[in-house]
Amino acid sequence: MTLATRNQVWTALPPVQFDEERPLDLDLDPVTERQLVARLFSRDFDDWSEVLSRVGFCANPIRLVGRSETFDTRTGELVRSYGSADEPLGVTFTRCGNRRADKCESCSRLYAADTFQLIRAGIAGGKTVPETVADNPLVFATLTAPSFGPVHGTRPNGGRCRPRRDTGHRCDHGRLTSCMAVHGDDDPTVGQPVCADCYDYASQVVWQWWAPELWRRFTITLRRVLAHHLGTTPARLGEMASLQYAKVAEYQLRGAVHFHALVRLDGPQTPEGFAPAARAVTATVLAALVAQAANAVRVTAPPVHGDDPARVLAFGAQIDTRPVRTSRRTDDPDRSLTPEQVAGYLAKYATKSTGDTEAKDSPHLRRLEATARQLAGRAATVDEDGNAPYGLLGKWAHTLGFRGHFATKSRRYSVTLGQLRRARQRAQARIADANRAGTRIDLRQLEAELLADDADETTVVIGSWTYVGSGWANGGETALAVAAAARAREYAQERAQRRKGQTVGEWER
Ligand SMILES: [Zn+2]
Ligand SMILES: [Zn+2]
Ligand SMILES: [Zn+2]
Structure with missing residues (x-):
């Protein structure tokens, strides 16, 4: 020009x-x-x-x-x-x-800004949410997908990718199972499988398809675990406490979604909501209950087609739960996050999609998408009970099988x-x-x-x-x-x- x-x-x-x-x-x-x-x-x-x-x-x-x-x-x-x-x-x-x-x-920045305000108000109050909400126990949890096969990755303190004593070991496809490289953050191999033929693409697509159901069962399980902790039943839990959530789904480089969630414990539900929480549960205790519930959740996924196995799905082992500290709360100073950190983190991920990851054109993500299409093509339109659990899978191939919303919250978490x-x-x-x-x-x-x-x-x-x-x-x-x-x-x-x-x-x- x-x-x-x-x-x-x-x-x-x-x-x-x-x-x-x-x-x-x-x-x-x-x-x-x-x-x-x-x-x-x-x-x-x-x-x-x-x-x-x-x-x-x-x-x-x-x-x-x-x-x-x-x-x-x-x-x-x-x-x-x-x-x-x-x-x-x-x-x-x-x-x-x-x-x-x-x-x-x-518009994406505006959405992120609104999401930031919404998340922050649920943590620290403001925007019509009372500031006392900051006294209620709050936990930031990350629920991941399990492993579907080894992938290249960055390791803490510049460690090697996948060291093995037996460095010459090869898989059935003749590929080395070790990787002695130290990958940088922008290394395009990060997130790619060590052997794409060993990698369980079908299971990842099926897991992703049922991920919203895993989350739903997690919330039910958490209510049960919390009720037990408070010595009551899930049906009567509302008399003592209520749980509020805000969650964001984020794609990892390997194409699997993470859930980042805020879990807040409020007192009994009142018309105004946001009541003080039961004294018996601190943020540290709530973090332990969230981890317990996340570890316990199982969903049995039916086979996609006649040659496909049923799968018992769970969250990955790397469940991370930690208390969030507000200016009003001083518990667990070592492992806690500030409201701004958490709100900023969730707001950032709310605007992302698979299209934003630089690995969008990676062979791995393309193969995941292709697997989703293949599975959709072979899915029985209806099973013996007249259900079509995978009927819409083809529509969600471009999201690698994930059909959930990227950002959701419970009604009384915050403003909308x-x-x-x-x-x-x-x-x-x-x-x-x-x-x-x-x-x-x-x-x-x-x-x-x-x-x-x-x-x-x-x-x-x-x-x-x-x-x-x-x-x-x-x-x-x-x-x-x-x-x-x-x-x-x-x-x-x-x-x-x-x-x-x-x-x-x-x-x-
Ligand atoms: Zn626009
Ligand atoms: Zn590697
Ligand atoms: Zn292999």
């Missing part, structure tokens, strides 16, 4: 403030570059860049036409009226809202993503109203109101909207949006560095 157009790119998007010291490196094909330049020099560029900034530089916005009117439910008065015709380009653009970073970086999204919309409407009226508002004062349930809503929105399409007009516009999103992220990170710990502007995204 010529210097003249680069300067245009740097300066043309006011919200992002490109500058000379940090040039944008756009590696574009000639067609895309022409489209981009045409957009930069277009007459309605200012309108377009305002639209772009309003959707937060979303890479694939939804386009809608229509109008809506907001009425006060008490007086019937028209409070606000809005239509796509009022928009600079005559069309309403809204964010695609995709969770995945490989689909839309901007929906509440956070509605709050942001309400905040944006208020900002727009205040801008029109020329007044200032302190959004922090309004947090509880913004997060209030719809039940408290005093207005009703009546509208009619039509979907006209998704995405920007062409690759050049998309390239600008993606570049702007990347630059906006850099600036946001710098700003966060400068005013660490402050929450000003949290609702303005």
Whole structure:
């Protein structure tokens, strides 16, 4: 790209403030570059860049036409009226809202930020969750898949991959079973099987298929184990305690999902929830009960087809459970995590998918996907009882058999993503109203109101909207949006560095 157009790119998007010291490196094909330049020099560029900034530089916005009117439910008065015709380009653009970073970086970051707030509120309170929740025992648990065959890996303290005294030992396929290498983190062999022919691909796909059921049984088992510990029955456990969860699924390099979960013990369920927990259970005790339950869970998976064995599935042996420390809690200072660490960790994984792992194109992941397709192709459509337990496996081959949600939480864990999204919309409407009226508002004062349930809503929105399409007009516009999103992220990170710990502007995204 010529210097003249680069300067245009740097300066043309006011919200992002490109500058000379940090040039944008756009590696574009000639067609895309022409489209981009045409957009930069277009007459309605200012309108377009305002639209772009309003959707937060979303890479694939939804386009809608229509109008809506907001009425006060008490007086019937028209409070606000809005239509796509009022928009600079005559069309309403809204964010695609995709969770995945490989689909839309901007929306994925917003999703991660909301997930962070949601997770953090469940740990330390805030966002309408009382701060006393921080006194309830909380455990961070990682539940893994078992081994389906040795894979290359990094070892602690620069250890060798798979040392054996008998270094010349070979498997039935003639491959060495030892590996004396010291693999780095970015070594492409990490996560690949030592022998792909020895590796049990079918069992991994079947395990992954039933992983959501393993998790469900884990929660049931944990209730039973906890009830036993408290000297009651699972049916009466609710009189003493309730368990709340937030969990995220993450792919390991070997293509198996991990569950990272927060398990919180609350007191008896009340309409408000979040009651203080039973004194008898500390976070350390809860960590032990979680490990006990995870170790005990078994699911018997039926054969996929006539030649396939039934399998008894379990979590892997590397179950890790540790208490989370909040500012209000000081137990187990050695093995505990801070709320920010945990929330940041879970939020990061919530935006990932198999598509994000660099090993996406590895022979191993391709073979897992192929195995899932083969198994799906051979799966009996219905068994003798009329069930088709693997009927949908083919649909989930691209996720290597995992059909669960990537991020889930129990109802009373914290606020919901929906509440956070509605709050942001309400905040944006208020900002727009205040801008029109020329007044200032302190959004922090309004947090509880913004997060209030719809039940408290005093207005009703009546509208009619039509979907006209998704995405920007062409690759050049998309390239600008993606570049702007990347630059906006850099600036946001710098700003966060400068005013660490402050929450000003949290609702303005
Ligand atoms: Zn988006
Ligand atoms: Zn190795
Ligand atoms: Zn082998």
